[in-house]
Each structure stands twice: as structure tokens, then as C-alpha cells.
Amino acid sequence: MAADEAEKARGKRAALSFAAVALVLGLPLWWKTTETYRASLPYAEISALGSLQFQLTVPVSVVFAKGALSGAQQRRLPFADTKEKESFLNSKTSITSRYEMAYRSATATEQAALAMATVHETDIALLPLQENSLGALTVYVIPDTSLLLPQGVGVYIGTHRSAVMRCPQGSRDVLAATSARVQQIAQAMSFTTDSIAAALSDRVPTDQLGTDTRRPFKSSLGYEITFSLLNPDPKSHDVHWDIEAAVSSYVQPFLSKLSSVANFSVASQILYYAVLGVSPRFDEASSSFTLSAASLPHVINPVEARLGSSAASLYPVLNFLLYVPERIHAPLYIQDKDGVAVGTNAFHSPRWGGIMVYNIEHPAPAKASLPLRVDVDMVRVMEVFLAQLRLLFGISRVPLPEEFLLASPGSEGLADWELDRLLWTRTVENIATVSTTLTSLAQLLDKIGNIVIKDDVASEVYRAVASAQTAMLELASGHLGAAFQASKEAVTSSERAFFDPSLLHLLYFPDDQKFAIYIPLFLPMAVPILLSLVKILREAKESKKEPAKTD
Structure with missing residues (x-):
């Protein structure tokens, strides 16, 4: 009898020991080793x-020449003003x-430069005297009687970060009138609300944006x-172009001027038998073929399939196509709306990108030997492509008053x-x-709670936030x-964090699938322990009732 009691006591202690180890040590250890690490x-x-x-701040130095x-x-000079x-x-x-705006008088060296024969020479001579920092402008104010500016020109905007303007006359407060004109010049040379709104096109209602x-x-x-x-008719035309030069x-x-904005790579190719996706229309009046403005959108798709560059590129591709028309469709002209x-x-x-149609100036006679050698006038072609390149980077001339000379x-x-104007918009856009990338990432991580957030991903996020805040302050x-x-560094860090392979949600199981995996492992062990604990509790209750009956 005593042996049975000892055996039962030993069984109870064993069951309680297993339960204690499972609850005190096993469960916390399993929880800790299987939890998702989230920095x-x-x-x-x-x-x-x-x-x-x-808050976009433009430093402007306003320099008054002698006699202005x-x-x-x-x-009253020097003094400062803020608008x-x-x-x-x-x-x-x-x-x-x-x-x-910081107002001051011209130095002797600046005065000598402003006394030159032409304003172009003055622009070159003033460059070493200016603060050559991005975004900083200098406006030189000359007397109204000065002959430096041509007749009828009130403001000359040079190729650097300076402008020359005539001192406003006929106003009671010349300094106030000068300040208003300088602000107008600064807007033309830096940024406008419209240009910044275009950089924020994803956040701005379409009715506040321009057509371009x-x-x-x-x-x-x-x-x-x-x-x-593009040479669609190599049997008739042997086209040569010196694209490298x-x-x-x-x-x-x-x-090279845009090297601080982005990295660039340039490539060229010749495609034979590449035809347009639209058949030109023959115009009897001019004995030529024409492409209407309505048909131009249909020209690109068939040609783009043969370019083959965009599919293998990690960066946006700018395509510039020079098309030499077929002999049966020459000459070919593009018409506007x-x-x-x-x-x-x-x-x-x-x-x-852009497409230019290059007509042969002296087509071959009907009985001439073919193919006809064609040497492309690259000066005419590159002038067009360079103008298109400026437009595709958002570098366009803003409307200015007639008295402004660029x-x-x-x-x-x-x-x-x-370049500064482009940097203003690109900084804001970056x-x-x-902001959009990090907000989307935060929402993703908040929605899917079992995605691991590694320390290197978190450090990239912190670096992106700090760089964006620094850019705003600068x-x-x-x-x-x-x-x-700072904005470029913020973009780089945010993209590294957002596209980190460890954040791919397909790598992680939903919680219900996790339980489906763990229950078959834990259930065979948990059932005996739970049954033993239930039995121990039942026996403890019965042992408490027996002394009460005996009394």
C-alpha cells in the first residue's frame, strides 16, 4: 500500500515536472526562437x-553700378531685404x-567689367567675380543711360548665374521698383510655382498643372x-552618318553639364528594313507624302519593338530616331494639327524620345545605279535632337517680357x-x-506583421529619412x-530599403499556416501532459473531500 502511494506521488511529480519544463522553459524558448525579428x-x-x-530660398546679390x-x-547701401x-x-x-536680396555697390573690378563694349564680354568678365554656388544669383544694376544693353532691352540674362538690368526710372522709390524687377528676374532664373507643381504632379490636382x-x-x-x-530601303539608299563625332x-x-544630375550612357545603332507603322498619304498639290498629327502616335509602337534597348535597361531610355523615307514615299513631311x-x-x-524624318535633298534619277549614297547632315539633325533632349528633361524657356534678352x-x-532650374525641380521631386516610397513601405510592414525587418533595412530607412530632412533644411x-x-542620397536609400529581397512577402507564411505546421508537433506531447494535470487536479479535489466525510 505504501509502495503504491509512493509510486503515485512519483508520477505526480514527474507530470508536474514535465508541465513546468514545458510551460516555464519550452514555451518561452519556442516563442522567442520563432518570433519575427523586426527592427x-x-x-x-x-x-x-x-x-x-x-521653403525654397534663393540668395540674390543685387549690385549697383556707379551712377545707378x-x-x-x-x-543706404549695403542692406538686405526678403520677399x-x-x-x-x-x-x-x-x-x-x-x-x-543683399544690396551693395559694385567693386572696382566689377565696375571695370560693366564698362566693356558689349554685354556678352561683360558676362564673361563677371563670371570669376561671382559666387559660383548652385542656386545663387547676381543681378547687376546699371544706369538707365548706359549703352551696355541694346536699345529696347531692359534685362539681359547671361549664360551663367548673373543678369544685367537697367535701373528703373520714373518711380518715387527706385529701390522698391528695383526689388520688384529683381524678383521677376530671380523667378525666371530659378523656379516658379508652376515648375515646382509640375515636379509634384502626382500630388497636385490636374487642373493646377500645365499641358506639358x-x-x-x-x-x-x-x-x-x-x-x-532607320533605313527601310537599303537597296535604294546607302546611308552614312558620323554619329560619334x-x-x-x-x-x-x-x-557633361548634367553630370551632377544623373549618370548617362549613349549608344547608337542602324536598323534596316524598319518601316513606320503608318502609311503616308500622298499630297498631289505638293507632290509629296505627308504624316498627319493624328497618325503620329501610331508611328512609335511598330518601331519600338525593334529598338530592343528599353527591355534590357535598368534606367529610363531616351530614344532618338532618324528616319530616311523609302524611295516610293519620298519626300515625306510631317504636318501639325x-x-x-x-x-x-x-x-x-x-x-x-523623338523622331526626325530626313529627306534626301537630291534624289536619284529613275535610271540611276542603286543604292544611292546618302551622307547625313549631322549639324541639322543634332540641332533638332538637342532641342528635343532639352524638352524631355524639362528644360524649356519660360515666357518673358519683350524687354528681356536671353x-x-x-x-x-x-x-x-x-541647370539650377532643373536642380530645383529635381530636388523637390526626389x-x-x-516620402511616397517610405510611406508605402511603412504601410506594407504594418499590414504584414510577420515580415522580418533586418537591421540593414532599418538603417537604410533611417538614412533616407535623415537625408530627406537634410534636403528640406538645405x-x-x-x-x-x-x-x-541629400535628396539623391535619400532616393538611393529609400529604394534600397523598399526593394530589399528580404521584404518579399511571399517568403513568409500566414499565421494559420504556421499553426498548421506546429500543432502536429506539439499536440502529441501536450495531450499526455494535460491529461496528467487534469488527473492530478481531480485526485487533489477527491482527497480534500475524504477528510470532510470522515469527520
Whole structure:
């Protein structure tokens, strides 16, 4: 009898020991080893990035030449003034344009440059004297009687980051009138609300955007440019083009100027028997063939299938096609929506590229030996492609008053202030892209709770948030170069975090599938333990009742 009692006591202790080990040690150990590791993320900072309150500051130095101001006005120099204008694009996005103007007198060296014969020479001489920082402008104010500017020209905007203007006359407050004119010049050389709204096209209602908003390519860390020569009739035309020399002379200086914006690669190819997807219409009046504006959208798709560059590229591809018409369809001209022949005989497609039709000036006679050698005039071709390239990057001339004179950008095809104008929009666009990417990532991770968040992913998110915040602060301080670099770093980090392979939700099982895996493992062990505990509890209750009956 005593042995049975000892055996039961030993069984109870064994069952309690198994239960204690399973509950105290096994269950916490299993929970800890199977839990999803999720590094902490700055959700509050990401949410704050969703509200984009941009403050764009443009530092402007206003330099008065000798004789531009009266003695009393001259004694007020130097001093500073600030002009602000706030525009609300929507409930979460606003732009504050801030122009910090510092007024001073011209130095002796600047005065000597302003006394040169032509304003072009003055523009070159003033370049070493300016603060060569991105986004900073200098406006030189000359007397109204000066002969530096041509007759009828009130403002000259050079190829660098400076402008020359006549001092306003006929106003009681010359300094106030000068300030208003300088602000107008600064808007033309830096940014406008419309240009920033175009950069935020995904956040702005369509009624607030211009018609050409969708034309430029979206901001990217790199672009691939492909020049293609289409020869649909090689039996009739032996076409030669010196594309290497043309790219070196026209395109490469332009891309070198944009090297701080993105990385570029240039390629070229010749495609034979590549025809357009639309049959030209013969015009008896001019004895030529025409392509109407309505048929142009149908031209690209059949040709694009043979280009073969976009499918293998990680970056956006800009396509520029030179098409030499077939002999039976020559000459071929492009017409606009009004039926008038386009002067350049070319057209461009938003966020894709451009096509130019190149007619042979002296076609071969009917009995001439074929194929006819054709040497392409690359100067005429590259002028068209360079103009299209500017449009595809959003570099277009803004409407200005008639008294404004713009200098030619020269061989580089891009003025310094036009580069700054592009950097303003790209910086804002990058910050908006980072905000959208991180917000989407935070929502994804919040929705799928069993996705692992590794430390390197979290560090990229923190780096992206910090870089975006730095870019916002640098924009407010007027440091465009630092702001743009910070925005590029923010885009890079946010994309690394968003596209990290460890965040692929298909790698993780839903919770119900996890339980389906673990229950067959734990149930055979848990059932005996639970039955033993139930038996021990039942026996304990019965043992308490027996003494009460005995009494």
C-alpha cells in the first residue's frame, strides 16, 4: 500500500515536472526562437514626411553700378531685404518662395567689367567675380543711360548665374521698383510655382498643372540615350552618318553639364528594313507624302519593338530616331494639327524620345545605279535632337517680357541658371518620391506583421529619412547643391530599403499556416501532459473531500 502511494506521488511529480519544463522553459524558448525579428523604424518621422511644406530660398546679390542710384540712395547701401510668397498646392503640400536680396555697390573690378563694349564680354568678365554656388544669383544694376544693353532691352540674362538690368526710372522709390524687377528676374532664373507643381504632379490636382507637365522624364539616378538610324530601303539608299563625332560635339557637352544630375550612357545603332507603322498619304498639290498629327502616335509602337534597348535597361531610355523615307514615299513631311508642314520635320513623344524624318535633298534619277549614297547632315539633325533632349528633361524657356534678352547657351546647350532650374525641380521631386516610397513601405510592414525587418533595412530607412530632412533644411537655407545631393542620397536609400529581397512577402507564411505546421508537433506531447494535470487536479479535489466525510 505504501509502495503504491509512493509510486503515485512519483508520477505526480514527474507530470508536474514535465508541465513546468514545458510551460516555464519550452514555451518561452519556442516563442522567442520563432518570433519575427523586426527592427524599429521611424514611423513618426515617415508620417511627418507625408506633409511636404517646402521653403525654397534663393540668395540674390543685387549690385549697383556707379551712377545707378542717387547719392542719398547710395548711402543706404549695403542692406538686405526678403520677399516671400506662399502657395498651397493641396492640404499637405505647400511652397514658400523666399528671395533673400543683399544690396551693395559694385567693386572696382566689377565696375571695370560693366564698362566693356558689349554685354556678352561683360558676362564673361563677371563670371570669376561671382559666387559660383548652385542656386545663387547676381543681378547687376546699371544706369538707365548706359549703352551696355541694346536699345529696347531692359534685362539681359547671361549664360551663367548673373543678369544685367537697367535701373528703373520714373518711380518715387527706385529701390522698391528695383526689388520688384529683381524678383521677376530671380523667378525666371530659378523656379516658379508652376515648375515646382509640375515636379509634384502626382500630388497636385490636374487642373493646377500645365499641358506639358507629363512631357519631361521623371527623376532618375541614370538615363540611357540611344540614337537609331532607320533605313527601310537599303537597296535604294546607302546611308552614312558620323554619329560619334556628332555626339562628341553636340550631346557630350550637354551631358557633361548634367553630370551632377544623373549618370548617362549613349549608344547608337542602324536598323534596316524598319518601316513606320503608318502609311503616308500622298499630297498631289505638293507632290509629296505627308504624316498627319493624328497618325503620329501610331508611328512609335511598330518601331519600338525593334529598338530592343528599353527591355534590357535598368534606367529610363531616351530614344532618338532618324528616319530616311523609302524611295516610293519620298519626300515625306510631317504636318501639325492645322495641316501645316513642321519646319524641323520632327516630333517628340513625352517620356519616350523623338523622331526626325530626313529627306534626301537630291534624289536619284529613275535610271540611276542603286543604292544611292546618302551622307547625313549631322549639324541639322543634332540641332533638332538637342532641342528635343532639352524638352524631355524639362528644360524649356519660360515666357518673358519683350524687354528681356536671353543669351544663347552656346556649345554646351545649357546655361548655368538653367541647370539650377532643373536642380530645383529635381530636388523637390526626389523628396516627394522618398516620402511616397517610405510611406508605402511603412504601410506594407504594418499590414504584414510577420515580415522580418533586418537591421540593414532599418538603417537604410533611417538614412533616407535623415537625408530627406537634410534636403528640406538645405533648401530653406538656400544651399541648392547640398540639398540636391541629400535628396539623391535619400532616393538611393529609400529604394534600397523598399526593394530589399528580404521584404518579399511571399517568403513568409500566414499565421494559420504556421499553426498548421506546429500543432502536429506539439499536440502529441501536450495531450499526455494535460491529461496528467487534469488527473492530478481531480485526485487533489477527491482527497480534500475524504477528510470532510470522515469527520
